[in-house]
Structure formats: C-alpha cells, structure tokens
Amino acid sequence: MKHAAGIVAFVARFVILGLAIAFVISLIWPGVGDRLRARFGLQHDTTPTAVRSAPPSAAPASYADAVAKAAPSVVNIYANKIVTEQAVRMFTDPLMQQLFGGTPIGTVKRREQNLGSGVIVSADGYVLTNNHVIANADDIQVLLYDGRVAKAKLIGADEETDLAVLKIIDAVNLPVIQMADPKKLRVGDVVLAIGNPLNLNQTVTMGIISAIGRQLSNSSPEDFIQTDAAINLGNSGGALVNSNGDLVGINTLLIGKAANAEGIGFAIPVDTATNVLRQLIATGHVIRGWLGANYGFVPVAADSGLPAAAARGAQITDVTPGTPAALAGLQPRDILLRLGDTDIRDPADLSRREAALKPGSKVEVSGLRNGVPFHVEVHVIQRPPQLPTANAAANTGSNIEG
Numbered sequence: 001m002k003h004a005a006g007i008v009a010f011v012a013r014f015v016i017l018g019l020a021i022a023f024v025i026s027l028i029w030p031g032v033g034d035r036l037r038a039r040f041g042l043q044h045d046t047t048p049t050a051v052r053s054a055p056p057s058a059a060p061a062s063y064a065d066a067v068a069k070a071a072p073s074v075v076n077i078y079a080n081k082i083v084t085e086q087a088v089r090m091f092t093d094p095l096m097q098q099l100f101g102g103t104p105i106g107t108v109k110r111r112e113q114n115l116g117s118g119v120i121v122s123a124d125g126y127v128l129t130n131n132h133v134i135a136n137a138d139d140i141q142v143l144l145y146d147g148r149v150a151k152a153k154l155i156g157a158d159e160e161t162d163l164a165v166l167k168i169i170d171a172v173n174l175p176v177i178q179m180a181d182p183k184k185l186r187v188g189d190v191v192l193a194i195g196n197p198l199n200l201n202q203t204v205t206m207g208i209i210s211a212i213g214r215q216l217s218n219s220s221p222e223d224f225i226q227t228d229a230a231i232n233l234g235n236s237g238g239a240l241v242n243s244n245g246d247l248v249g250i251n252t253l254l255i256g257k258a259a260n261a262e263g264i265g266f267a268i269p270v271d272t273a274t275n276v277l278r279q280l281i282a283t284g285h286v287i288r289g290w291l292g293a294n295y296g297f298v299p300v301a302a303d304s305g306l307p308a309a310a311a312r313g314a315q316i317t318d319v320t321p322g323t324p325a326a327l328a329g330l331q332p333r334d335i336l337l338r339l340g341d342t343d344i345r346d347p348a349d350l351s352r353r354e355a356a357l358k359p360g361s362k363v364e365v366s367g368l369r370n371g372v373p374f375h376v377e378v379h380v381i382q383r384p385p386q387l388p389t390a391n392a393a394a395n396t397g398s399n400i401e402g
Contacts, residue, residue: 063192063243066192066241066242066243066244067245069244070177070241070245070246071194072145073121073175073177074118074194074238074239075117075119075120075143075145076117076118076143076196076202077115077116077117077129077133077142077166077196078114078140078141079114079116079133079134079139079140080112080113080137080139080140081112081114081138082112115199115233116195116235116237117129117194117195117196117234117235117236117237118133118237119177119237119239120175120176121247122176124174125152125169125171126165126167127142127152127166128164129163129165129166129237130164130236130252131161131163131164132162133164133236134154134157135157137154139151140152140154140166142166142168148171150168150170150171151170152166153167154166156284156285158276158285160222160288160385161286162252162253164237165277177241177247178245178246179270180242180244180248182269182271185242185248187209188208188209189208189242189243190208190243191206191208191209191227191229192204192205192206192229192240192243192245193205193227193230193231193235193267194239194241195236195251196234196235197232197235200234205231207227207229207230208229209248210226210263210264213348214266215348215351222268222272223352224266224267225248225249226264226266228263228264228265229265231251232254235251236251237250237251237252239251247270248267248270249267249270249273250268251265251266252266254266287383288355289354289355289356289358289359289380290324290355290359290381290383291324291363292320292322292326292381293317293320293323293325293330294316294317295314295315295316296314296315296317297346298312312343313336313337313344313345314344314346314347316331316334324379324380328376328377328378328379330376330378333369334368336367337367337368338367339353339363339365340364354380355383358380359380360381361379362380363377363380365377
C-alpha cells in the first residue's frame with residue numbers, strides 16, 4: 001500500500017513539474033502549443049458550428065459604388081419647342097361664355113418644354129436617349145452631372161425602337177458609361193434606374209430584372225427588358241445599370257396604375273441600343289431586313305395542359321401581297337422552324353433575327369405546311385417604316401407612361 005502511494009506521489013510531482021514547465025514555455029513562446037499540435041496532426045477546428053454552417057453573403061450592403069460609377073454619365077435633357085395656339089377673347093357675360101366660349105382673335109406662340117434623361121456613351125459627346133423626349137424639339141439642352149449646361153444637336157432618331165442620338169456641343173471631359181455584357185443579363189439580377197423623374201433632378205431607384213425579351217407588339221422586331229425598378233415621367237432615356245454600375249439598358253416606358261399595374265417598367269437592351277447608335281451615327285437612320293410576313297405563336301392543343309406559347313417556332317399569321325414572303329410561296333398558317341441554319345425559338349426571336357438580315361441577301365426558311373416539311377429561299381428587302389411601338393405607347397393612352 002505504501003509502495004503504491006509512493007508511485008502516485010512520484011507521478012503527481014512529475015505532472016505538476018511538466019505543467020509548470022509548459023506554462024513557462026507558453027509565456028516565453030506564445031502559440032507554440034498550436035504549432036506543435038499542427039505538426040503532429042492534432043489541430044482541431046475551434047470555429048463555432050453556427051459560424052461554420054452560415055453561407056457567405058453575396059449581396060453588397062450598399063450600391064453606392066455602382067451609383068458613383070454610373071451617375072456622372074447620366075444627364076438631364078430639356079427639349080424646347082415653340083407651339084402656336086389660337087388666341088381667344090372670352091365674352092364677359094357668363095351666359096355668352098357658356099354658349100359660345102369666346103371669339104378667335106389670332107394666334108400666339110409659347111414655349112413648351114419636355115423633360116427626360118440621357119446617357120453619355122462616348123468621350124466625344126454622343127448621348128443616347130428616347131426619341132419621344134426630343135421629338136419635334138427646336139432647342140435641346142443637357143444638364144451634366146457636375147452642373148454644366150450644354151447645347152446638344154440631334155444626330156438621328158429611330159421611332160421603332162424609340163431611340164435617339166444627340167451630340168453635346170462644346171463640352172470636354174465628359175464621363176462615359178461602361179457597357180455591360182448583354183449575354184450575362186439574367187432574370188433576377190439587381191438593377192438601378194438613374195434619371196430625372198418629375199424634374200426632381202438625378203434620382204436612383206432599385207429593382208430586379210423581371211423578364212427579358214419582352215415584345216409590346218407582334219409587328220415589332222425589338223425586345224425589352226422588364227424591370228420593377230421605379231420608372232417615372234422624366235426617367236425616359238435614362239440608364240438602367242447592373243450592380244457593378246455598367247449599362248444594361250435605356251429606360252423607356254412603364255405601364256401605369258391606370259392599367260392596375262404596379263412595378264412594370266421597360267428598358268431597351270444595351271445591345272439593341274448600341275446597334276441603333278452605330279447606324280444613326282453612320283447614316284442617320286436604321287436599316288432592317290424584312291420578308292413581308294407577320295408571326296404568332298405556334299398553336300398548342302387545348303387538352304395538352306401546356307401554355308399557348310409552349311411550342312417552338314412561329315406561325316405565319318398573314319403575308320403582305322407582293323413581298324418576298326408572298327413571292328416565295330409562304331402562306332398563313334405555315335409553321336416556321338428554322339431561319340438559315342438556326343432554329344427559331346418563338347415569334348420574337350424570328351422578328352429580331354429577320355430585322356438583322358442584310359437587305360439584298362437571301363435566306364433559307366424551313367418549316368411545316370399541313371404537317372409536311374418544306375424549304376424555300378426568300379430574298380430579303382429593307383423593312384418599310386412601321387408603327388413606332390414604344391413611342392406610340394409612351395404618348396397615347398393613360399395606361400402607358402414614360
């Protein structure tokens with residue numbers, strides 16, 4: 001018994017001595033214990049479980065850097081025009097006023113001002129905006145981000161996309177916006193709308209991309225980005241940018257509350273805008289290819305359980321007599337599946353690709369007629385002037401605003 005007690009006491013003395021030595025070493029060389037454990041593979045994770053399992057947050061706490069990058073390139077546009085109106089002298093007698101109103105006494109002129117926004121897209125002063133902002137203007141002025149006021153001249157306008165190109169006169173050191181890669185645009189991406197709503201001066205609103213490839217008219221070859229970022233009167237022509245501050249679209253219009261709509265705005269995609277920009281600078285107008293037919297969705301059986309737009313391709317709804325489509329033998333109810341070597345996704349896809357064809361060229365069209373495959377070669381001509389969809393929508397009716 002005494003022998004066992006002696007052994008325990010001996011071991012205890014060595015344990016106490018070892019702990020004392022370890023304590024002294026830890027004071028002299030802090031962290032030596034962690035290094036030794038790592039050397040011999042004894043390191044363990046001391047991170048709390050709740051912290052280890054929490055996923056990293058990808059969303060920034062602020063979009064101030066994106067705004068600081070893009071905002072200097074967004075300008076306020078003031079388009080002035082002289083309007084001539086009939087002057088009337090009203091009767092002094094209330095009964096005569098009610099019956100006859102007044103007597104015409106000639107015409108008077110007054111200045112009418114239209115407000116909008118624009119985006120500087122080149123260092124030499126080219127600005128993209130909406131056509132309906134500057135239509136019929138006699139004088140155009142822009143207010144730059146740094147407070148400078150400059151005159152601008154109209155280079156060209158395209159009513160079908162509702163785009164116009166201005167050039168700022170006698171201004172230097174202009175901040176140019178950076179273009180986003182249109183192929184990387186996704187539904188759900190965060191976007192910021194920058195413009196001059198209701199003449200409140202530059203304002204930023206935030207939302208997401210709600211949809212892409214939207215068409216407001218079956219006859220239009222253009223598509224729109226749909227967003228729930230707040231767009232109001234005066235935002236027209238302003239910038240829609242991504243979370244990096246790069247331009248993804250030109251704000252153009254919104255569906256108003258009169259249509260019981262909330263948070264439905266539209267922007268012209270940056271690739272469409274840059275294509276129009278290049279053509280307007282080069283020639284003053286936009287050239288589009290045309291075959292001479294209108295298209296709709298391929299019908300789907302009512303009992304299939306699928307939406308009407310589920311089928312691929314496009315169905316011809318009508319063919320204009322004397323056009324290349326008519327001369328090639330295309331007929332209403334034909335289902336078109338391929339244009340050239342590429343499948344047709346839907347009517348909007350076909351309209352966009354048709355517009356990109358070069359007038360004077362030829363293209364093979366493949367499809368089905370009464371279930372039988374066919375292939376025809378169609379000559380491409382220049383698209384005639386069409387109803388300006390976006391412009392008309394923005395200026396007519398109480399349901400669309402911009």
